[in-house]
Amino acid sequence: MNTEKGSLAWALRVTVPVAMGYLPLGMAFGAYSVSLGFAPYLAPLTALVVFAGSIEFLLVGLVAASVGLAQIVVTTLLVNSRHIFYGFSYPSHLLHSPFAKVYGPYALTDEAYALISSGVHPTTQRELLLVQGVSHFYWVFGAAVGAFAGGLVPDSFDGFDFALTGLFSLLFVDALAGASRRVAILAAAGVSIGVGLLLPRSLFLLGAMLCYALLCVLLVRFAGSRPGRSSGRRGHGSATAAEGTV
Amino acid sequence: MIPAIIVCAAVTFSLRFVPVLVAHRYRDREDLQEFAALLPAGLMLILVVYTLLEADSGAQLGRLLLAAAVSVLVKLGTKNFLVGFVAGFLVYSLSGLLF
Known part of the structure; x- marks a missing residue:
């Protein structure tokens, strides 16, 4: 088999870690979406169009709870705000065709970012797009399998309810392990969760996240780390924390 | 949608x-x-x-917490995201048979 850099076989090989995450989680997403009452085709469609993992779980939950589009906009902004910082080290100089210039950033998920910036280091447009495209395929395929086969799972089986809790718990541990100010993070998150719990249930997520973002701004502005500390290392920690995020 | x-x-x-x-x-x-x-x-x-x-009952909340804890511990032990996720998933599903 031709595994020369830039071939499909090469892309399939280097994206194995992504496949290990995207296929089961994509299936969990498909089954979860169907369990909320959505038509099976909507899960792979969401996976194809949004391609952002955890927000997709939240999205189908929010739509099932009939929240407004404004709350979907704000939730998406907050949950995916971390993506803002991936663009800074994304090798956009490799992209030349108009399609590539749009699709590259479009498919810049946490895993794609982690793979591109730490493991694979693509040197051509073809290599970069292959890695991202193959990852995109895993996610859509997983969602389709979960949605169409998940409907065969009996109603009494509620195992997929764990998918979200498990995903976020593991991502939390990953993110905390990669962060440098853990006590501050835990304190700010604890306060934000407390504030969120005081609000009506439907505003918990929004209230707690806005509160946390605000506290982070205050932490940076008034309790920032000493100038001598390397920001490069923190940047790296953030990239490591993103590994495993969908 | x-x-x-x-x-x-x-x-x-x-x-x-x-x-x-x-x-x-x-x-x-x-x-x-x-x-x-x-x-x-x-x-x-x-x-x-x-x-x-989002848990519907105290029992479900307990199962979620137990499975999340197992999931995190297995992940930390094996350094493998997927193994941790599957372990939690199994604990959650199997505990559903008990409670």
């Missing part, structure tokens, strides 16, 4: 696309890098609590 998908995709795409366009302008801003480093862990913990609030 379709309007929600489009809105969600548009916001997500903007968040990924705009920074690529302005990358060189802000890449050296230390305060932004620091802010970015603080966000993920706290947001994930808030999301964990959000999913726990």
Whole structure:
């Protein structure tokens, strides 16, 4: 088999870690979406169009709870705000065709970012797009399998309810392990969760996240780390924390 | 559902696309890098609590907490995200047979 850099076989090989995450989680997403009452085709469609993992779980939950589009906009902004910082080290100089210039950033998920910036280091447009495209395929395929086969799972089986809790718990541990100010993070998150719990249930997520973002701004502005500390290392920690995020 | 998908995709795409366009302008801003480093862990913990609030009963909440704990411990032990996830999934599903 031709595994020369830039071939499909090469892309399939280097994206194995992504496949290990995207296929089961994509299936969990498909089954979860169907369990909320959505038509099976909507899960792979969401996976194809949004391609952002955890927000997709939240999205189908929010739509099932009939929240407004404004709350979907704000939730998406907050949950995916971390993506803002991936663009800074994304090798956009490799992209030349108009399609590539749009699709590259479009498919810049946490895993794609982690793979591109730490493991694979693509040197051509073809290599970069292959890695991202193959990852995109895993996610859509997983969602389709979960949605169409998940409907065969009996109603009494509620195992997929764990998918979200498990995903976020593991991502939390990953993110905390990669962060440098853990006590501050835990304190700010604890306060934000407390504030969120005081609000009506439907505003918990929004209230707690806005509160946390605000506290982070205050932490940076008034309790920032000493100038001598390397920001490069923190940047790296953030990239490591993103590994495993969908 | 379709309007929600489009809105969600548009916001997500903007968040990924705009920074690529302005990358060189802000890449050296230390305060932004620091802010970015603080966000993920706290947001994930808030999301964990959000999913726990969705539990229908005390028994389900207990199963979620147990499975999440097992999942995290197995992940820390094996250093493998997927193994941790599957372990938690199994604990959650099997505990459903007991409670």
